[in-house]
Amino acid sequence: MTVLDQVRGLIERLSSEPICDDCICEKLGLTVRQHANHKTRELAGTPGFERRKDLCSICRGDKVVIRHLRK
Numbered sequence: 001m002t003v004l005d006q007v008r009g010l011i012e013r014l015s016s017e018p019i020c021d022d023c024i025c026e027k028l029g030l031t032v033r034q035h036a037n038h039k040t041r042e043l044a045g046t047p048g049f050e051r052r053k054d055l056c057s058i059c060r061g062d063k064v065v066i067r068h069l070r071k
Contacts (some may be wrong), residue, residue, distance in 0.1 A: 017057035036037035
């Protein structure tokens with residue numbers, strides 16, 4: 001499973017709850033935060049994902065987060 005697959009899976013499991021790159025990194029055990037950042041920016045350009053400044057549902061920080069848009 002690729003890092004992109006892991007990131008996508010985590011975001012989809014959270015449904016429409018937003019999550020920041022730092023929390024993605026922590027939850028998936030990624031050693032470099034930039035991996036999460038790169039993959040969330042990649043996903044933000046695909047249908048069904050939204051990346052914007054909002055509260056992270058995990059750490060409650062006001063950060064750039066990504067969410068899966070439920071249909």
